Amino acid sequence: MAGEKTGPTAVVPFRQFVLKVHSRCNLACTYCYIYAGPDRSWRRRPPTVPAATMRQTALRIAEHARTHRLREVRIDLHGGEPLLTGPGPLLEQAAAVRAALPAGCTAEFGVQTNGTLLTRDMIDTLGAAGFRLGLSLDGGTPGLNRRRVDHAGRPSWPAVSRAVRLLHDRPEVFAGILCTIDITAGPAEVYGSLRALDPPMFDFLLPHANWSSPPPAPAGPAGRTPYGDWLCTVFDLWWDGGPGPRVRVFTEILGLLLGRPSSSEAVGLSPVVALVVDTDGAIEQVDSLKSTYEGAAATGLDVFHHSFDDALAHPGMAARRSGRDGLGAQCRGCALVEVCGGGNYAHRYRADAGGFTNPSVYCADLERLIRHIAARLDATVALN
Secondary structure, eight states, rough: TTTTOOTTTTOOOOOEEEEEEEESBBBTTOOOOOTTSSSOGGGOOOOOOOOHHHHHHHHHHHHHHHHOOSEEEEEEEEOGGGGGGGHHHHHHOOOOHHHOOOOOOOOEEEEEOOOOTOOOOHHHHHHTTEEEOOOOOOOOSSSTTTOOTTTOOOBBBBHHHHHHHHTTTTTTTTTEEEEEEETOOOHHHHHHHHHTTSSSEEEEEEOOOOOOOOOOOOOOOOOOOOHHHHHHHHHHHHHHSSSSOEHHHHHHHHHTTTTTTOOSSSSSSOOOOOEOTTTHHHHOOOOGGTTTTTTEEEEETTTTTHHHHHHHHSHHHHHHGGGGGOHHHHTOOOHHHHHHHTTTGGOOOOOOTTOOOSOTTTTHHHHHHHHHHHHHHHHHHHHO
């Protein structure tokens, strides 16, 4: 699992497999790094994954599980919008993987969806098959989701709000909410609206950006930390607000400060244990790399000709699994490196200098947040 202790020659296998079942989306979110970003490879791929590719992917997952004696794997069905296929292909994918896995290995299945196509029957069907469903949205009000529109510019909120209500009644199916930060939205408003939806978990994601394509930020003097400040405000509301949903970015940082390993790519030095299989069977690195340049996530491998052990040996995968050694000198010498971990790999990219060996474009923001959380933790410990 992410964070397991390894020696210098140990091989950490993949345990999370992100399978693209649909390469198109029914929304046209203004900040989407896939469809509005520099990588256009989705245009050349089948809209839906063929059944033969699904079956071969299942065999490759089983092969990897058998080789590394895995007791469990995580399968995330993604898009595009995965529910554009309807539930049938998702159930077929799950059945193919479960049938192929060796004895003693189980699979957990998840779907990350924009929620616009969810119905009660679909939730019941996927829930009965053991799926958990996660939603992507930018807050709990229509105004906060103004960037999430369909291709005709119509708001997605009416359909998504219905999906939230349906999932709230099925807590065993509701995985949580992923929220990409909009720096122009008030942190208290966003946090309060999400908490009011009562999900089991939510996470705040920094917009995918890098040194060559900087993040959006309000005008102001150099040295400001707008994303760090935004997240610190939310942290204080969460920390002081009593029992409520888990906020993953905060619990990850708290765990790292207390000496636990990370389980997220956003922070920490644990080796990445996820890969992507696209609708044409291509084996790729995580999608966030597509925010940097065309082909950044590509490996040249596919499930028909290559094993997932071949992917383990790919230089791009290895670079993201080498911990502190894979960071630039500035990060290796930083006092916060064990917690920050250099930040998200894609956020380190700079086209004209060092590639991915730079600090995160959010370096100052991450330092602001980590030091703030550490101070709040220290104060709480001192009081007890």
